[in-house]
Amino acid sequence: MHMAKYASILPLISLVFIMLIQLYPGEAITLTIENNCDFTVWPVILTTNGTTSNINSTNGFSLINGDSRVINVQPSWAGRVWGRTDCTTNNVTGNFSCLTGDCGTGRIDCQGLSLTSPVNVIDLITAQPVGNQDFYNASVVSGYNLPVAIVPHGGNTSRCALTGCVFYNDIGCPEELRVTNNDSIIGCRSSCDVYRTDETCCTNENDCRRDNFSVRSLIFRRGCQRAYNYALDVVNSTFSCPTTRTSYTITFCPIPSIAREVCEPFLPTFELPNDSAEPPSTSDSKRNRIILLVGLLATAVISILLVLGVWTCIRRRRKVIKTYNDSEVFDIKNDVMDSLQFDLNTIRLATNNFAVENKLGEGGFGVVYKGKPEKGQEIAVKRLSKNSGQGASEFKTEVVLAAKLRHKNLVKLLGFCVALDEKILVYEFLPNSSLDRFLFDRRNQASIDWPTRFKIIAGIARGLLYLHEDSPLKVIHRDLKSSNILLDEDMNPKISDFGLAKLFGIDQTRGDTKRIVGTYGYMAPEYAITGHYSVKSDVYSFGVLVLEIVSGQRNRFFGRLQLEEALLHRAWRLWNEKKTLDLVDTTLQNNYPSDEITKCIHIGLLCVQEDAVARPRMSSIVAALNGQVVCLPTPKPPNFFGTNTNSEDDEIQKHNSTDDVYTGTQSISCLYPRD
Template structure:
């Protein structure tokens, strides 16, 4: 068709050209003075790291749109900056982001501006807004002078390279403010800001209540955030001058995608993207527990660290906004279901308000002390005072007026709580006294039960006297059958719950113990028998009727992670038998109780000795070398010689227990994973373990293998011979960890400086250097460079001293980034021991 004869085609072409001239081309990184952004158009940073345009948050069905920025290369859409976070638009087709009067402005349909950069008009030539590849959205003039940047106006995300600053001239803060909830980016209740006077960061609730403090900057980390010591991904910097004070960070590996977030949960979180699992990995978070966040559950909400969700309403209360709770926004708290009578006996059939007893509670702040001597007087005072909502009585009376905030349910093992008496309407409590007939019936039943009980006891005594030996044999057989029956039934109970598989039950030869027998063995879990508190509950010393001493691990948490640990312990250790692994004697499942029974280790854990100046003196060199060798043999059994191929994933000094002869035994298999016979590695979306012992490929990419355990072993070995923690501080300013410190001494040929001072009289020099060499080989960055445990044992056991020189360890900060060895670094242990002998 001849275009000259088709005017409609020419007209359409004209309008398309006009539109392209006024709007952005797909993939551009700039909004120029004569361009705009609307509809589905976006701009993309030059390197393709970030994208900016209209978006709808979360899974919201509402037509609320915002101008925001997200990662282009992350498959899970993650918003890092929002412009109009308080004023959404409903129609992106008629909403336009463009440059107007020297500002970047968002207009809605009626050309009303709803968001602007709020700059004074400038006449410095044409302006342009550019999305940079570090995530900074900037407005600049024709001479590239920066007029405005998103880095100075963050929302809830702090990107590498940006500043968290305090302007010493204007006295203004750059603050991170959480979203209101997962579907509303409006400013929430939690904010992170810098306190210039103390050089520390704080989290503030509702612009006024400070509830977390980082501690002051000491030159390397914030003193109350010890996790930063093991930070091998991020480089932190703090600067203070007459103009500003600010904190910034960068990545040692720029290819890692990472962000720092003020979350709706009231936590600050540092996360990195795991491409292998398509998920964000939480690197560290503060405060450490959810219930430490101020007023997280709102008025009359109760926080429980052992339950999900963490928040629930008190008895007689219901969520103020169920929709908000569904979006993890608990700030509105709970409201009463039934109004209080407030002393008016004419209401609710004349029934007065009553009190609900709440034991083991972390009590709210700001009680008002009342001068009354008895608990009944205290109760009466609160009952007759309409504004009183609760009271406590602990040798003195205190009442609470108005909303109750920061209530937390503590575990039975936590003795720091108290009993709170909550005022409720009478209808919320069952207070009808039992009738006389019911009382008489209960009395008859009680007397009858006592008579039957005494008769049964007498019968048992008589039978035992008649045939004691025969009866004992029958009891033993019956108990054995009873135990096997209950063991199988309780395993089947877990199978039915989906916690164990049928194939796991096969070959499970582990006795079941009833809860009552464990109570007897531990003195009803008395404090006198308490050995310590682990991550999943307290551990008690106990004694079986046979006289055998045991360690009883009582899992107090009922989270999914705790159940998974319990399953791992029951199934894995029951099938593992090695002199350097802790032996599991039995287990118990009754109601909410989940208990494990181990062999008792009288000398506690390895960290108790090596990190204590006094206790470490009892560990001479021969003993330490034997402990190292025993740990290595235990790991080799897990990796190669057991019926299952197991990766422990949480090897550390506190998980190495010592028996009465100081033989090491590896414990705590809650995080262990079984892999196939020929499988060398696996991937997880949730990185677990302990900072300082986790290998780099596991921490960064979620990849774990037998070489991950080798890395952890190397850290433990270096800790044993040095008496220093990996995450500790050392005299050298170039080292932030034991690995960096040891590597510096290795390259400087000052090997014996690493030795624990208590070993000077007993240490064998060539064995010490051999251990240092092996330790550094185990913590090399590349997993393929690390030896297997079979090779480690050959190196430890063997007479040869010609070991390979290690390459640069993982997580060494401050040294030259080259992995090549320095010219003065020893090439073999022969050379090192010769030089030591010449000193």
């Protein structure tokens, strides 16, 4: 029913556009389609009103990086333009297909009317009878797959403005809407396409006012404030230009200045009355002149107030940015050597102005680039995004901790930069990237054998021991996960990313917070549920890492009713069934010492016990990995929070009963030291 309702609304929207179409004798309109992406895009030009366009007898083609194509469309043309990605040709059948935006013809040349979601499109109709206008929008109703912008040239009316959509999938797209290929996010589906409900599709005005619609259906709004986001979003997202004076450029992966403007809400300028309009009658002329004079005066006053307001905001913003950054630099200089500060121009030169080809990866807090200074070693440059959520305190924490902490299993900070609104960290460059690239990418799993995995486990343990017990500062990392374990050329692990770390006093054993940060799946249950954190929170994360390294399986956080074979469930089940070695990654092909790998699984299960006090300290874990502890205590169950299967509830209830709780008073000579 919901699907039928949504299907019925789109023809109505299209009909509104098509009803505007009227043949208009005039010159052809020029469309320039260009590709600034660092990969090939296969554009589609689909005519929707039957009027052919001059596109050299094809309406589907390829554009490599830096390539463009000029197309002339006839007046009164209506159509859609979009880009296809991840396209291949089957060597056997010769069938051409794309993972996003496919048009269903099996060829590069598109004659079909279908397109594969997710895909964002540019809608354009030209030479319409309402003031001889072109109308256009950038639509994300069918999802999002490519940054795109349409820029008009020559028009000078208030709504003749650029529009488009530049959206960051890894930050803004919920996991259930993501479309992936080889662990890369290649698109974000629309909520309506996935859920098919009135609330998510906004089939009437009442649905558009519901909370579920706001949360689920406006996910593109942050990066696409000018785009056509849902079925009833026509008024705010439709732009127009005079046909006789306008040409258009449609750009995939637009340059930063255009991308920034696309992300901003559209603020129309004031327009004076049209000089060619029919003059008023004699009897009304005096009254109309008064009305016009009042209108012009009001417009002038409002314009002056707007200019003054914008000028004041800019001055305040500049003052805040300058004060904020000066204070930030001063605070950091009080804690670390001044020699750690990098010049922004030096970093720009080293990274070729943050060129895409130097991009190493991207996370929630920003992008990491590879850099090569004129003199010196290669560097990794972490450029914090302005909307990342990592503020001055987190930035300062990461700089101070990384500068003061020195250990072979911690990533080395080389310096930092605070300039204008830029916050940048400079680290040693580690050529083998992060641990998750080896554990969860099938192309790399076979290259990481058991001796290497054990070396990584032991190295992470030594790094955590240093943070918890051996460093000048007692540090809780709070975000230990596979993507924060970097690997050098010899596959030695180094713990990175101290932005969420907390300092503890020498005698402090626990902290509390109302701001829960970190990554579900690695987060200790007592921290995720109550906000309590301690060194045992890091121990829990370490246990998850150990089980991931052994199994090659990611510990995903799914929520209720879907955790039956999540990693911790599987490890605990196999342990109780005496099938512990069934957990081992099959790519190891039995090439491992069973006693050593069993010990690692045992340690991993001890670390993820529900009772934080029962988890071992890192000093005991390092001793066990070094063979200094012969026997290990029997682990208790993990906390399977997020599930409601009866058997698991019974286990947890039994574990929490007074008759069976592990109190630490048992006489076991090889028991780990306790807090």
